Amino acid sequence: MRRTYRRPGQTGNKRKIVIGVAVAALVGGGIAVGTGLSNASSVCDGMDAAIRQNQQFIATQRANPNSQTEAVVANRQAVIDLINVQKKQAGCSGAVAAPPAQQATKPPAQQATKPPAQQATTPPAAAQPPANNGxxxxxxxxxxxxxxxxxxxxxxxxxxxGTFPIGTTLRVKNLDNNKSITVKVASTSGSCILLNNAAFEEVREPGKFLIRRAVIERVG
Structure with missing residues (x-):
């Protein structure tokens, strides 16, 4: 009868190798999942920011209504509904809370003033054009x-x-990829500038719905 002899510690070494491989696989999977969650969070945060800006604009319009308020508010609400559909398709969870209602602001009373006495003045020096960043x-x-x-x-x-009137020409440059686009203001919103889908596609980074580093210029 033949006897098989094992070296001391041989079985323990094999177990350590198997456990080490399993731990490495789990860590690698954790890194991949973490990276995916980070990208998804950036997309969801950008869409939530767009919803908040539109909600704030609606609140401001309702606090200071005019003849165009209902039409403008309906348009902004349609934009919010569309972004919520995009959030659902992207797997984003959680609703964005509406801002508190704002109080109507009254314009200051006009006071009669006397025209100031005209004084001889020297013409100002010619202004230098601003630097071209876009x-x-x-x-x-x-x-x-x-x-x-x-x-x-x-x-x-x-x-x-919400800062410039309709028809104003603005240029937006994304400093993260040096892409820029020149567009006209076609509607009102609650922020300095919001780009529509076609304009945003021209300057955004893949998978991102928010440009954090931008140069905005008024041209023309």
Whole structure:
């Protein structure tokens, strides 16, 4: 009869190798899942920011109504509904709470003033044109520090703004990828500028719905 001898510790070494491989597989899977969750969170955060901006605009309109309020509010609500559909398709959870109702603001009473006496003045020196940060014709940098997201509206590249009137030409440059686009304000919103879907696609980074580092210029 033949006897088989095992070296001391041989079985223990094999078990350590198997356990080590299993732990490495679990850690690797955790890193992959973590990366996916981070990208998904960035997409959801951008769409939530767009919803908040539109909700804030609606609250401001209802606090200071005019003849266009109902039509504008209906348009903004349609944008919010569209973004919520996009959130559902992207797997984003949680609803964005509506902002508290705002109080109506009254314009200050006008006081009669006497025209100031005219004084002889020297003509001011010619103003220097601002630096061109977005390519093409020089523009005036506005809304410094503002983030840019999408309004959810369709159609040709355009923008909406609560700062500039309809027809104003604005240029947006994404400093993270150096892409820029020049658009006209076609509707009103509750922020400096919101890009519609077509315009946002021209300058955004893949998978992102928020431009955190942007230069916004008023041109023309």
């Amino acid at each position: 390519g093409g014709a020089a523009g005036q940098v506005v809304c410094a520090g503002s983030t840019v997201t999408l309004s959810g509206e369709g159609g040709a590249p355009a923008a909406s703004s």
